Amino acid sequence: MESNACLRSFQDYSGNLWVGMQNRIALIHLNSPMRFLNQEINIQGSGYEAFETVDGTYFTTSNGIYFPGKERRSRCISARYGKYWLTALMKSPGNYMQGTTQAYFFWKMPLNPTHSRIQMVYGR
């Protein structure tokens, strides 16, 4: 929400939430299947791609690779290699490819994102 002063909330028959505020009314679509993944959960940059693993969903942006998981704030896993990112989930579990406008790199990605170490296995 764009303001922090929340006075009262109300759940309507559709399950959505109305918030009475000091300077506006906000309607939060709790029942919406949509979610915004953005700076507010620490995903920076323009969004490019997303792919799911058993541990959660990885997101690539112009700034790097992010993993929100179930945490309130996302973690930037890798942001070292330039402005433009391209990723694709490889057939082999745990591997994916990322690259810049300059080059493509293949990485060995640990499935458990709490292990932040990423190992480059091939690059050109």
Add this chain to the structure above:
Amino acid sequence: MLHFEYNMRYISFLILLLMGPQARALSGKYPIRNFMPTEYKAGIQNIDFAQNRDMAIFVANNLGVLSFNGNTWERHDFKTGKKKRSLAFDESTNRLYVGSQGEFGFFEEDWRYVSLIDQIPPGFGDFDEVWDVFLANSNIYFCTFQGIYVYDGQSITVIEQEGGIERSFLADGKIFTQSQQGRLLEIEGSKLVQPYPQGQTGTKIAGVIPHDEGYLLVYNSGQIELATPFGVSRKYDALSRALQGTYVNHVLQLSDTRLVIATQTSGLFLYDLQEGTWKQ
């Protein structure tokens, strides 16, 4: 149908997720639509809501009562000089009850307003704001700091507490309030009784939520207690710490296991009682 016009200022990208519990477990921000005063053409402050079975939303605004049919806003009882503070819609009579500054009553069909002030017993007409209106036990409860005015459809009786009371709450069909000394009180018949032991008394209660064998008491300070007939204990310490300094204004139990905690300085907290996690 609502038109979704979201502020895209910070949005990097949008993902469509499956509905249901799986969607709730994932991170991300819910879509939010902000209605500005320039859109609904009334005052800036909005305090309470109600809804009828036609799905219309009613809002207690500081300049009048607003209604929203999903597409357009209307204003009612506009700029009377009395700020609207509380609302409750009674489906059995199709009335919208309204509490305002020194005034309470209801709207009938076609937005005809009926004041109940004339029915207040002599000597009880001096009150300031009607902060809450509740429907319970076939009565309407207009809650002020001077007393609770109970309307049974025919007449009004007043429940008082020496020294006055604080905010009032509806939980599980029961009406609770807090004495000026900080004690939790419950309406029993036409009296206020002290139902449960209580730990904190020096801070105001912002929410009373049914929980286990008793009630969660959420204080302005962010402290949370579980009060039962058998004793009182502190609960949800991690959440309490997160709420510290935010000044809790209001607490709502959603239809699932989550609480919505409205704060003065830090927005909303969505707290899942089962998982012990929250989103801000």
